[in-house]
Amino acid sequence: MQEPNQERRNLLKGAVATSLASLAGSLSLGEASDAKADPDLIKRENQKEGSSDWQLTRIQLDKRDGFRSPKIEGYCSRQSVAAGEPIDIMVSTRPAQEFKIEIFRTGYYDGRGARLMKTLGPFQGKPQPVPQPGHKNLHECHWDAAVTLTIPDDWPSGVYLGRLSTLKDKTGYGYWQSYVVFIVKDDRPADILFQCSDNTWQAYNRWPNNYSVYTDPKGTQGPWADVSFDRPYAKYAQIYENPQSVGSGEWLCFEFPFAYWLEKHGYDVTYCSNSDMLTPEHGLKCKSFLSVGHDEYWDIRHYESVVKMRDAGVNLLFFSGNSVCWVTPMTASSDGRPNRIMFRGGPYGGKYKYAEARERDNGPFPHRGPDEGYLMGSRNVDPVNGGGDWVCELPEHWIFENTGMKKGDAIPGLIGWEYHGDPPEDIPGLEVVAKGTALQGGVNPQQWTATIYPGPKNNFVFNASTIFWCQDLSSPPGHMLPWSHWSRPHGPDERVQQITHNIMRRATS
Known part of the structure; x- marks a missing residue:
């Protein structure tokens, strides 16, 4: 094993005080903030009724060994969002057809695993473009938003899944589904x-x-x-x-x-x-x-x-x-x-x-x-x-x-x-x-x-x-x-x- 560099050795052995001093002007552990502690929040949330229908039921990939679901697919404008803040949900349907979005918070919920928080739509979907590769093979979509969702104040922190479901399909095979995912933070x-x-x-x-x-x-x-x-x-x-x-x-x-x-x-x-x-x-x-x-x-x-x-x-x-x-x-x-x-x-x-x-x-x-x-x-x-x-x-x-x-x-x-x-x-x-x-x-x-x-x-x-x-x-x-x-x-x-x-x-x- 090679010897560790001095910076790492100092970090652990001799510079704890220096490390703490560097936090001056920033929050200390346990320091009060505008947000209040609520240690029973998750207990109360999980006493609410969960959903028996939140998973994906019908999925169609673009090919047998493919990765994407072009019948309906989407993404969100932010990885995480706080209560009171907006988040855009971008959706593409191919072909154009109506769809809805059901927002679920994942958790325990008496073993059901998720709770329905809100249903959005129906919306008229449309095909949105696959971007051309940019610098360093970047694929960055610039899709129109289907909806802007402002996170309600009573939505607790958690990982949220938006289930996208088409409402009709001209092929006669019924609806198709996929997810979007975002985190509600506090x-x-x-x-x-x-x-x-x-x-x-x-x-x-x-x-x-x-x-x-x-x-x-x-x-x-x-x-x-x-x-x-x-x-x-x-x-x-x-x-x-x-x-x-x-x-x-x-x-x-x-x-x-x-x-x-x-x-x-x-x-x-x-x-x-x-x-x-x-x-x-x-x-x-x-x-x-x-x-x-x-x-x-x-x-x-x-x-x-x-x-x-x-x-x-x-x-x-x-x-x-x-x-x-x-x-x-x-x-x-x-x-x-x-x-x-x-x-x-x-x-x-x-x-x-x-x-x-x-x-x-x-x-x-x-x-x-x-x-x-x-x-x-x-x-x-x-x-x-x-x-x-x-x-x-x-x-x-x-x-x-x-x-x-x-x-x-x-x-x-x-x-x-x-x-x-x-x-x-x-x-x-x-x-x-x-x-x-x-x-x-x-x-x-x-x-x-x-x-x-x-x-x-x-x-x-x-x-x-x-x-x-x-x-x-x-x-x-x-x-x-x-x-x-x-x-x-x-x-x-x-x-x-x-x-x-x-x-x-x-x-x-």
Whole structure:
């Protein structure tokens, strides 16, 4: 292992006071704000009646192995929006036909998974153009808005799906559907700030057919392609087939089971997008910060915000894999809306060997980021994808209380399809709580590690080291279990649920 650079060492060992001093003039943890705490908000919301009909029923892609749903598809003008603010919903129908939009908030709702908030329309739809590729293969739509929705004051923070449904079809095959997705945010103090990994959703979005940051003719890992949030989300295009995902990013695949579980148990949670973390203010009002699922793409401002949160006493919980891997500069759309275009700017990792290899093999990159291991407790390694069991290493640790787990006990298939490993050796107090081997279909072994280390204000940083963690928490409506590299999680597991309760209760106390 190469020695870490001095900047990272100082950050963790000797510069906590300096780090805190740098927050002068910005909010401190727990400082009062205009928004008031409401710890029972999510409990009250989930007592309301859920909907038994919110999933996609009829989907038609442009071809059998296609990604888009041209019969009806759409996108929103913003990743996240607060109560009282407007959001435009752009929709295209091909051919022209009437459609409606049903807005659902996803949550627990007595096991139904979503609540109908509002029905919009009917509207007269029309075909809207697929943009010509721009600079760096950018596909940025400039569609007319079907409707501008002002978020009502009583809509709580959460992840919202707009189900688009045609009302008639001249082919005689009935209606067709897809989703749009957006986050309602707030700035209230809460126990848990749940960050959606929507930068990663967009990085892998191949709409209209083969245009993501991974599909440039120059190669799959370089800085060559720009992607825009101003386009529909195509069908999820990575490790398994999930037609239910059309228009919803990766929310239903890798994050919704965690939110469903939190809301089932009444945790005080509020939601945000990656782009909302470019400043730390909201996070500093919350007790804990949650990274869930596949959280690969972080603007450097995002990284700096989360470092400030940790140093101010916020608990950081990485129930995710392949996280904080790529520096992802976010820029404005062509009409000036902030944070609507992004690209792979360069690797995190500092002087760490795998970051140096990424630069050598796929660069030159215009940006480099610090060693993410000194934030998360464990790093992105190579190979970073594969599957395996999550194996207990430190059964006496408090995260394993009431699980009955012993050293070597395994939770089958929980590691995947990407993970973290090789923790820095000089983080004071870092413990490896679980570890094992991941395999790419039986070959290319790599060691993964789940870690925990103390923060400077009686807080802690936990790293579960797997994208799949939420798969063993719950199995809500609208969700499909994934599989990858001949390995798969098995679904709800009492041990995973108890470990998560142990961590969340301590992180919110």
